[in-house]
Amino acid sequence: MTKIVRVASGQGFWGDSLDAPRQQVEGGPIDYLMLDYLAEVTMSILQKQKERDPAMGYARDFIGAIESVLPGIVERGVKVIANAGGVNPVACAHALIAAIAKAGHAGRVKVGVVTGDDLLPRIDELIAAGHALKHMETGAPLSSVRNRVLSANAYIGSKPIVEALEQGAQIVVTGRSTDTALTMAPLRHEFGWAADNWNQLAAGIVAGHILECGAQSSGGNCLHDWWTIPDLANIGYPIAECQSDGSFVITKHPNTGGRVSVPSVSEQLVYEMGDPHSYITPDVVADFTSIHVAQDGANRVRVHGITGGPATPFLKVSIAYRAGFKAVGSLVYSWPDAMEKAEAANRILRERLDRLGLKFDQILSEFVGANATHGHLSGDGRDAPEVQFRIGVRGEDRASVERFTREIAPLVLNGPPSVTGFAGGRPKVEEVIAYWPALIDKQVVTTQVEVMS
């Protein structure tokens, strides 16, 4: 009989459904549960938490997720792979082991930890050794923002996770693993794919891409016939049933809502896509133009024919740095002349900011309900029942941004009429943590694996 490995997605981002992991473990047979917690800005948030408390810096939701699935994974032998470790995977593993002990399973669940992605302590040494860590879009060297850097992590591939699984880990916690590695690693481990089985590795990446955003491939956020997609309140998260040749079927548990169809999977395939011929990962460069999809029964989509080629000699590095301050405020204007009133408020406010001599790197006004997302394509917004005037500023000077936040509320009494929707009070000033993508020579990054219980 053909060996099938079932990898289930239980988390698409930090903040996703708290119930999904348990539903995936208990709703039917699975072999692996993958949980993706990290987005580009998440690392910097976690770094700030770690600065305040050295025992923090990981996705704490993950501990709750494990508590919720623990009886099920112990009973069924389901393994869990998660990049919940953030900037402190070791602390995450210790918290996990404590939670496992508290639940009465001490010593029964081995936890693997992958480290080595954190380049922050090595930044100066790397720059001195000639690694400029140039911004991938602007070409600027990292030295230009060096004193503002908050976190720096290499996106690491599936290999160290495979090692942890080989050493018997039932739960593997990583830092900045690529989202796709969380799915690829169990497949490499189960099928023994070699480091140059490019087509199979590429298939693992495609499966990972389909699973990494949770229910966004099983009917969530699906534009195609969206009004016909059943029971989104009970949406089933996607599961990949994988074979050793690299082909797989995307499905979901029975008695769940949502829909797994060629359109729902295709929408996820094109999500955040760059050049489809070369989807670059640490393990392989996958060719997304090679992907074939076909309906294979209700809520089953077969994905096959995937090809790939050798990986590049580089790893991508995700760097976060402090980039000034911003604030966004809004007021709602009502019919009649809602749009005209909102536009008048914008003119008045901007004149006030000019008179105060406030300078910003950016000011943006939007008219939500009229044209905020479609611009000139939306028509003129006249006769709208209401329009939200939304204005934001960004700049290096915190005091200027602070002053801006005090200029919006006065418009309620001294500006155009029929204004409401200001109950939230003055907008908050936020520090901007910006993202600096760079490449680094793979040889420079060495990962470590430790398995504990």
Added chain:
Amino acid sequence: MSAGTVQVRLLDLAHTRSGDKGDMANCGVIALRAEWYPLLVRELTAERVRAHYGALIAGPVDRFELPNLIALNFLLHGALDGGGTLSLKTDAQGKVVSTAMLRMILTVPAKEAAELDLPVLTHKE
């Protein structure tokens, strides 16, 4: 609209999803029917899409074809006002940039529209 042609709306021919890569938005366009894909390949040129978005984006547009998925992928450079956390936009991550694409109106020969069973607009846009 010249004689012998009809108008069709992209909304009735395709579905889309978009996301961000830095200051760039991607826009995946998937044909609702396989037989309509060649029409999309012909009509949705990078130039046409660039012109459609106009002042909504600051940079050029790249196009890639994915015939197996009956899809096109567009990269809209400079679409996100700086992108990520720098952007002040409501849609800072380009999540709905692709829905603006669906407003596009295509003019096609009436004969082709009939052969392909295209959902033709009955009123003039």
